[in-house]
Amino acid sequence: MNDCKVFVGLDYHKDSVQVCVVNHRGDVLLNRRCRNDWQSIVKAVNGRVA
16 A cells, blocks of 8 residues: 555656656646756745745
């Protein structure tokens, strides 16, 4: 059994990252492109996923 609340997919590009977060039912919680650094990824998902 999988106890994960959300699943995160990261599609890395040269200067950006596409971040997709879905819940256990497959509902998209976040689908956003941001700069290719960890601070931008954290900022993109911070407060968006409960």
